[in-house]
Amino acid sequence: MHMKRYTLHEPFSIYHFEADMWQHSVHKHTYFEIIFILNGSGLHHINGHAYEYVSGDVFLLGPEDFHHFEISEITEFCFVRFHETVEKQQPEAAWQPIIKTLLSTSSQSSNSIVTDKNEKQKLLHLLAVLEAECANEKSAYFDMVRDNILRSMLLVLARNLFSHSPASEAKKYSVEAILMYVRQHIFEPECLTIAHLARQFNYAPAYISLFFKRHTGESLKQYIIRSKVRIIESRLLYSKRSLTEIADEFGYTDESHLCRQFRKYAGVSPASFRQRG
Structure with missing residues (x-):
């Protein structure tokens, strides 16, 4: 379509x-x-x-x-x-x-x-x-x-x-910077590992996840996956790309890995989601 x-x-x-x-x-x-x-x-x-x-x-x-x-x-x-x-x-x-x-x-x-x-x-x-x-x-x-x-x-x-306030602006902006970085590198899985993000933003790997969850209410890993799934939904509805092509675009190891993760977060298989649309 x-x-x-x-x-x-x-x-x-x-x-x-x-x-x-x-x-x-x-x-x-x-x-x-x-x-x-x-x-x-x-x-x-x-x-x-x-x-x-x-x-x-x-x-x-x-x-x-x-x-x-x-x-x-x-x-x-x-x-x-x-x-x-x-x-x-x-x-x-x-x-x-x-x-x-x-x-x-x-x-x-x-x-x-x-x-x-x-x-x-x-x-x-x-x-x-x-x-x-x-x-x-x-x-x-x-x-x-x-x-x-x-x-x-x-x-x-x-x-x-x-929702910036002067007291929290520096910390909140750091969260927004992480959100922006994830959005910009959503097709580059090597840039979205916790270890890489921790180096990018000068945090300890264990701390960046806690910091992100404290300010957003969800884990960094979940946010990255949800962001991917949201774009994959768009690909399924509004492109003719095959599941293999979409899996390759997002750096999944194979089509079955994509299907498992998509079903977990969207509640249906990619094929069912595409037919439903």
């Missing part, structure tokens, strides 16, 4: 519209998008999981996330679309690693990133200013103003997603 992939030809765009029925098939993108639900309700299907949405919710999706909406009540959307270059400028800036982590962490497979009413209100104010600026792209310093508003939006999202 081939999935449509939408392309963004400019570095940035805003798409504001109302709909009572979703017109797009399940799709991926070549870009990131912040999705604002301004009014309405329904279900947002992300990476094979359904989440209820209501007015005020905010989602962040990356290039490998696939999604579609099931609209219950006429919904007003605003999509802010951008390329990853937003975090590649001024690498010495304090915000740069925070936004890099946000865009590299698999935070998108979840419900609304922001739940606090005041935080939602701040994002809506930023969106209003961003839309007003974009209505006159010839105004002085437009690009700089636009980029800084977008950056502010992403920092507010990061603050809500990572």
